[in-house]
Amino acid sequence: MKKWFAVIGDPIKHSKSPEMHHFWYEDMGEDAAYVPIHVAPEQLGQAVQSMKLLGTSGWNVTIPHKETIIPYLDELDEQAKKMGAVNTVVRQADGTLKGYNTDGLGFVRSLEEAIGSKQKADRVLVIGAGGAARGIAFALQASGYTNMTVANRTVEKAEAIVSEIGTGDAISLQQAGERLADYDILVQTTSAGLNDAFSMPFPLTNLKADAIVADIVYNPLITPFLAAAQQQGARIVTGVGMFVHQGAIAYEHWLQKTPNTNAMIARLMEQLG
Ligand code: ATR
Numbered sequence: 001m002k003k004w005f006a007v008i009g010d011p012i013k014h015s016k017s018p019e020m021h022h023f024w025y026e027d028m029g030e031d032a033a034y035v036p037i038h039v040a041p042e043q044l045g046q047a048v049q050s051m052k053l054l055g056t057s058g059w060n061v062t063i064p065h066k067e068t069i070i071p072y073l074d075e076l077d078e079q080a081k082k083m084g085a086v087n088t089v090v091r092q093a094d095g096t097l098k099g100y101n102t103d104g105l106g107f108v109r110s111l112e113e114a115i116g117s118k119q120k121a122d123r124v125l126v127i128g129a130g131g132a133a134r135g136i137a138f139a140l141q142a143s144g145y146t147n148m149t150v151a152n153r154t155v156e157k158a159e160a161i162v163s164e165i166g167t168g169d170a171i172s173l174q175q176a177g178e179r180l181a182d183y184d185i186l187v188q189t190t191s192a193g194l195n196d197a198f199s200m201p202f203p204l205t206n207l208k209a210d211a212i213v214a215d216i217v218y219n220p221l222i223t224p225f226l227a228a229a230q231q232q233g234a235r236i237v238t239g240v241g242m243f244v245h246q247g248a249i250a251y252e253h254w255l256q257k258t259p260n261t262n263a264m265i266a267r268l269m270e271q272l273g
Contacts, residue, residue, distance in 0.1 A: 001055065002031050002032065002033065003030075003031070003032040003033075003057045003254075003255075004032060004033045004034070004035065004055075004056055004057065005021060005032065005033070005034045005035075005056060005057060005058055005059055005060075005254060006034065006035045006036070006037050006051065006056060006059040006060070007034070007035075007036050007037070007059060007060040007061075007062060008037045008038075008039040008044075008047060008051075008059060008060070008061055008062070008065060009036075009038070009039065009061070009062035009063055009064075009065065010038060010039060010040050010041065010063070010064060010065075011038070012036045012037065012038045012039075012062070013036070013038075014219075015036050015062065016243070016268065017034065017036070017060055017247060018034045018035065018036050020243075020244065020247050020264055020268075021034035021247065021251065022034060023263075023264060023267065024248075024251060024259035024260070024264070027259065027260055027263070028255075028257060028259060030255060030257075032057075032255075037059075039065065041064055041065070041068065044065055044068055044069065044072070045072060048069070048072040048097075052091070052095070052097070056091060057090075057091055057254055058088065058089050058090045058091050058250075058253070058254045059088075059089050060087055060088055060089075060247075060250055061086055061087050061088070061089060062087065066085040066086055066087055066101075066131060067084060067085050067086075067131070069086050069089070069099065070084070070085075070086060070099065072097070073086065073089065073097045073098065073099040074096035074097050074098065075092075075096060075097070075098040075099070076098070076099045077098065077099065077100040077101070079100070079101055079104070079105075079138065079139070079142065080099050080100050080101040082138055082164070083101045083104065083134055083135045083138050084134070085101055085103075085131050085134070085135060086099035086100065086101055087100070087101050087102055087103050087246065087250070088100040088101070088102050088249075088250040088253060090253050090254060100249075100250070100253055101135055102245075102246040102247075102249035102250050102253075103132065103135045103136070103139075103242070103246045104135035104136045104137075104138055104139025104140070104142075105139045105142075105143075105245070105246075105249055106241075106242045106243070106244075106245035106246030106247075106248075106249055107135075107136045107139060107140075107187070107214075107216065107242040107245070107246075108136075108139045108140060108143045109241070109245040109248075109249075110214075110237060110240075110241025110242045110244075110245050111185070111187075111212075111214060111237055111241075112143075113241060113245075114212070114214075114235070114237045114241065115185075115212055115235075115237075119184065119185075120143075120144040120145055120146075121147060122145070122147065122184035122185050123147045123148075123149070123182060123183045123184050123185070124140060124145050124147060124148045124149070124183065124184070124185045124186075124187065125148075125149050125151060125176060125180075125182075125183040125185070125186045125187065126140070126148060126149070126150045126151070126187045126189060127151050127152075127173070127176060127186065127187065127188050127189060127190060127201050128151075128152055128188070128189035128190035128201070129150055129152035129154065129157035129158040129160070129161050129170075130157075130189065130190070132189045132216055133150065133152070133161065133187075133189040133190075134161050136187060136189060136216070137150060137161050137162075137165055137168075138165060141165045141166075141167060141168075146167045146168070147168075148162075148165075148167060148168035149168055149169050149170070149171060149176070149183070150162055150168060150169075150170050150171075151170075151171045151172065151173055151175065151176035151201075152170070152172070152173065153172075153173055153190075153201075155170055155171065155172050158170035158171065173201050173202050174202065176201075176202060177202035177203060177205075180204070180205065180206050180207055180208075180211075181206045181207065181208050182208075183208065183211065184208060184210075184211060184212065185211070185212045185213075185214070186207075186211060186212070186213045186214065186229070187214045187215075187216070188201065188213070188214065188215040188216065188217075188223070188225045188226075189216050191217075200224055200225055200228065201225070203228075204225065204228040204229055204232060205232070207229065207232045207233075207234050209233070210234075210235075211229070211232075211234045211235070212234065212235045212236075212237060213225070213226060213229035213234045213235070213236050213237070214236070214237035214238075214239075215236075215237070215238060215239050216239045216242055217239045218238055218239030218240045218242070218243050218268070218272065219239075219272055220272070221238050221239075221240065221269065221272040221273050222236075222238065223239075226238065238269075240265055240268050240269055240272065241261075241265055243268070244261050244264045244265050244268065245261060247264075248261045248264075
């Protein structure tokens with residue numbers, strides 16, 4: 001039987017994952033399909049049962065199900081367990097479901113593609129302390145970046161992440177804004193740039209001369225945060241790389257092959273740019 005995969009979320013219309021995976025299936029000669037499925041929060045249990053019944057080989061999970069899917073899975077990867085969130089489900093040979101989280105590692109791969117992997121001692125500022133920030137902070141720590149600060153509007157949430165990871169410190173957005181010159185790498189994970197209500201977590205001034213500034217949002221490609229960083233002469237890392245790499249790691253879990261991330265990144269940059 002032809003293999004099929006999916007992404008479940010609410011909303012799901014704008015997901016670029018089906019296009020990305022189909023591009024790879026074609027490129028790799030894989031006879032598979034990938035469908036977007038709208039699943040409202042109250043339908044999640046039923047949806048998981050249906051996916052099993054219909055013989056899916058695995059699926060991606062997006063907002064708002066990344067945490068609530070966990071009780072429906074049989075097994076969790078170690079990193080996903082620590083992060084408390086799943087974005088990739090694999091149906092294993094015996095039919096059981098295993099959850100992974102490829103978002104954080106996707107970010108680290110994207111960052112290291114841009115800057116190389118020899119900068120582990122760099123001082124990293126993670127801005128935000130929601131689900132995305134948590135995944136990224138765990139993956140950065142697991143990849144050897146231990147010099148980490150988490151800044152958030154609600155400082156308690158930043159403190160919770162830092163204490164779970166066991167390294168780094170937690171500060172307010174205002175403190176982060178005052179100490180920007182201390183950091184080599186800035187990672188913007190809040191909804192700034194998506195929401196008209198606020199466009200920047202804090203003014204971006206006094207950056208370190210050779211700072212690297214990353215955003216996890218990829219549409220718009222250049223967020224207000226990245227635009228301000230560029231104006232300051234910083235090197236920027238857009239959210240496209242993280243999106244493509246999280247998808248590629250999911251692909252590896254499902255099909256044990258590595259798809260072409262560069263071609264996909266170029267294609268999306270062209271679409272979004
Ligand atoms: P995600 O899963 O995408 O990370 P989330 O868990 O809702 O989404 O987290 C959103 C992040 O954006 C949080 O860090 C949030 O700050 P709080 O923890 O203080 O709520 C941040 N955020 C959202 N709106 C913000 C605003 N107007 N100003 C500053 N930070 C904001």
